[in-house]
Amino acid sequence: MLGPAVGRKLAGFARPGRAGARISGRSDAQAAHTSHLSAHASPGPTLFSARPPRRKSVSPSKSTGNAKANAANQNATKANIAKANIIASGAVLWRKSPTDPDSLEVALVHRPRYDDWSFPKGKLERDETVVLASVREVREETGFDCRLGRHLTRVTYPVTGHRKLKRVDYWAAEVTGGGFTPNKEVDELLWLPSSLALDQLSYPMDRRVLRSFLRHPVDTSTMLLVRHARAGRSERYRGDDTQRPLDKLGRQQAQALVPQLLAFGATHVHSADRTRCVQTVQRLADALDVSIKLEPLLSEEGYANDRDAGRARACKIAQKDGVRVVCSQGKVIPDLMQWWADRDGVELPPARNRKGSMWVLSLRNGRLITADHIDSPLPPEYSGKSE
Structure with a gap:
């Protein structure tokens, strides 16, 4: 040798x-x-x-000093x-x-x-x-x-x-x-x-x-979970909130998302049945020349009514061929991600869940291996606080 x-x-x-x-x-x-x-x-x-780092046991007398050193x-x-x-x-x-x-x-x-x-x-x-x-x-x-x-x-x-x-x-x-x-x-x-x-x-x-x-397999499948782009404030919109569209900055976010999602090999597009969600991924669908599959179970109302069904639907989408993009809402994504991480033993970091942000999920045989959170491709001041 x-x-x-x-x-x-x-x-x-x-x-x-x-x-x-x-x-x-x-x-x-x-x-x-x-x-x-x-x-x-x-x-x-x-x-x-999926594997948190091992912690070495230390004696009580050393723990304070080690904690200070680690913090430093x-x-x-x-x-x-x-x-x-x-x-x-x-x-x-x-x-x-x-x-x-x-x-x-x-x-x-x-x-x-x-x-x-x-x-x-x-x-x-x-x-x-x-x-x-x-x-x-x-x-x-x-x-x-x-x-x-x-x-x-x-x-x-x-x-x-x-x-x-x-x-x-x-x-x-x-x-x-x-x-x-x-x-x-x-x-x-x-x-x-x-x-x-x-x-x-x-x-x-x-x-x-x-x-x-x-550290982890690289020959995995990918799913991209996107929060819809900015759509103004719900209290200022007159009309059916399910039809509330993206505002000017939201449209810019949606445009900026297209190359980001294509960089991960996006091939299919799914969206909660809300106008702001559909508009967030419409330009991507146009670029791919595919239709958007509506997902009522992944809207806030649909998910709240039956979380088990919503989670099962997300998992089923993740197991399909190609790289699936799923656009959903702010009260769905954090809960769905935490459930998924708990089920498969993945420790989630803090994520602000801004509008236009996304999770990159790497899966193997339907099991979550790693996940990365990527903020909106536009500056933070564009993220807004509205739903």
């Missing part, structure tokens, strides 16, 4: 159909750069998993995240092995500027979300199209030579098309099984990202 040092050198020369596939724009391989970055890795405010560390990490003035996004791009469909490979990119092996990532463009930036960076650096899955982690680290902190959100991303062409940022792309990728990566930070990727 090869030792770690030898394995690192040989991984770059892996042959297609064996340990990995190398796609190169250079004639000779270069040694991977191994300088380390100090980094703070965290799951981010919207990520949670958490505050330091939160401060670093809050102070980050460079916001970026990236992905662990993966595919099923061409020679073994039961095995997965991840893509590593070589950046000639730094002579390192890492994952595709980059800074957000003006008014861009982390979701859309992740898809764009994958396409620009690798040439591949992808479908996002679960959020993996968030890392924050100092930028060498600058008094700045960089924050990067990472997603699992499955290849859906395209192909690699060397470019000014990336001259080589290497497909490797995860065991070899861990050794090939240049930075400990990226190895932590890959371990987050490996």
Whole structure:
């Protein structure tokens, strides 16, 4: 068996159909750069998993001191995240092995500027979300199209030579098309099984990202649960409240949701039978050229009348083929998510459930594996307080 040092050198020369596939724009391989970055890795405010971290037992005499130390560390990490003035996004791009469909490979990119092996990532463009930036960076650096899955982690680290902190959100991303062409940022792309990728990566930070990727299955189904966009205030609307439409900002939210939902591979659209819910996903349905399936059991009234039926309907939708988008209301989604999480042993983080926000649910055999909450793609002041 090869030792770690030898394995690192040989991984770059892996042959297609064996340990990995190398796609190169250079004639000779270069040694991977191994300088380390100090980094703070965290799951981010919207990520949670089905397995809460283990807690080590401590003696009563040490508990107070440990609690203070842990609080200090958490505050330091939160401060670093809050102070980050460079916001970026990236992905662990993966595919099923061409020679073994039961095995997965991840893509590593070589950046000639730094002579390192890492994952595709980059800074957000003006008014861009982390979701859309992740898809764009994958396409620009690798040439591949992808479908996002679960959020993996968030890392924050100092930028060498600058008094700045960089924050990067990472997603699992499955290849859906395209192909690699060397470019000014990336001259080589290497497909490797995860065991070899861990050794090939240049930075400990990226190895932590890959371990987050490996923590749960990635070959899962996805359901997107969306709260309707802003629709003014109910007390100011004259008429049947079931027909209350989106207001101007709500229409902007609905438009901004389209690329967000498409980034996760949306294929089918469902909606509570309320005008504001239907209008929230109508532009997505138009983009997909599909009709919207109305879901009376997932309106506030329908759900309140029979929660068991509403929950059963949501689970049935989640088990259908494709990526299902379901638009519902503010008094349905939190209760439904808490029930689902309790049933399948998932710990939910705090989520403000703003209008235009969504849950990305990753499921396997009908069981919830992970869920990520993503706020409205528009600024917070657009969220409003009305129902």
